[in-house]
Amino acid sequence: EMMYDAKVEVPSDFLWVSQLRYAWDPSWKDGQAVEKGQHTLVCKIVNAKALYGYEYLGNTMRLVITPLTDRCYRTMIGAIELLYGGAPEGPAGTGKTETVKDLGKNLAKYVVVMNCSDGMDYKSCGRIFSGLVQSGSWGCFDEFNRIKIEVISVVAMQVLSIVKALAADAKEFDFMGQIISCDKNMGMFITMNP
Numbered sequence: 001e002m003m004y005d006a007k008v009e010v011p012s013d014f015l016w017v018s019q020l021r022y023a024w025d026p027s028w029k030d031g032q033a034v035e036k037g038q039h040t041l042v043c044k045i046v047n048a049k050a051l052y053g054y055e056y057l058g059n060t061m062r063l064v065i066t067p068l069t070d071r072c073y074r075t076m077i078g079a080i081e082l083l084y085g086g087a088p089e090g091p092a093g094t095g096k097t098e099t100v101k102d103l104g105k106n107l108a109k110y111v112v113v114m115n116c117s118d119g120m121d122y123k124s125c126g127r128i129f130s131g132l133v134q135s136g137s138w139g140c141f142d143e144f145n146r147i148k149i150e151v152i153s154v155v156a157m158q159v160l161s162i163v164k165a166l167a168a169d170a171k172e173f174d175f176m177g178q179i180i181s182c183d184k185n186m187g188m189f190i191t192m193n194p
Contacts, residue, residue, distance in 0.1 A: 020045045020073055020106055027051060029184055032136055043107050048078040051185065053109035063095070063102035072099050073106070076189070083166040085188035087144075096191040100140045109187070111138045116146045122154035126176045129188070133162050133175070136183030144190035159188065 008015045025042045027034045031051040034040040041052035063069060076086035088096035097113060104111035114128060125147075132139045147155070158176070165173035165182045172181050 014046075017044075017046050018070065018074060020077075022052070025049075032185055043077065045074050045077050048074070048081045050077050050080050050107055053104075053107050053185070055108050055110050057105055057108065057110060060105065062105065063098055069095075069099055069102070073103055076100070076103055080187055083163060083184070085190070087190045087192065089192045089194065092193055097140055097142050100138075100189045100191070104138050104187075109138050109185075111140050111187075111189075113140045113142055115142050116144050118146055118148055120147050120151060122151050122158070125151070125155045126158050129158055129162060130175055130178075130180055132186045132188065133165075133183060134181050136185035138187035138189065140189040140191065142191050143193060145192040162186075162188070 003013075003015050006013075006015050011017070021044045023042050023044060024039055027036055027038055027040045027042070028049075029051070030036050031040060031053075033054040034051070041054075043050045043052055072086070072088060079086050086100065088099060090096055101111045101113070112132070125141075128139060131137070144152075161173070161175060162182075165175075166184055166186075169184070170182050172179050
């Protein structure tokens with residue numbers, strides 16, 4: 001109805017391209033169920049795209065889509081395409097983690113949620129990152145700002161080494177003194193309270 005009222009008539013109209021859409025296109029990278037060059041389901045929004053994950057997540061409840069969740073989706077899929085993650089921030093109970101999880105559902109990717117506390121150290125975070133990058137999974141560190149600042153500085157270096165490996169298209173890389181495999185389909189997200 002919104003698009004009809006705005007007289008959207010061509011596929012290049014912003015109101016249309018800003019919606020999460022699915023297309024059967026060639027893959028530009030190896031995915032969880034496809035090799036580079038094969039046709040697969042691709043999720044698109046504005047000029048960003050992400051491979052569909054093909055993970056069965058069950059018949060779960062969906063999030064109500066608002067203009068804010070649309071903006072979050074546009075931003076996070078753009079970040080995913082650039083091999084980064086997302087960091088929604090806002091008051092408690094506003095749906096930051098649920099938005100990340102719902103984006104994962106839209107892309108058929110399971111999102112592992114870790115509730116952060118001041119008891120987390122760089123070793124436990126490193127083990128989680130290691131699992132995410134080797135499996136190509138998505139992880140959401142909920143209330144990331146609870147982690148001690150000394151730990152966050154080391155975690156930032158861990159994330160930097162992962163991002164560099166992803167950008168270099170490395171098949172494996174040195175992470176915390178171990179050579180591990182690198183799956184470009186992984187995603188890292190954090191949520192924070194002010």
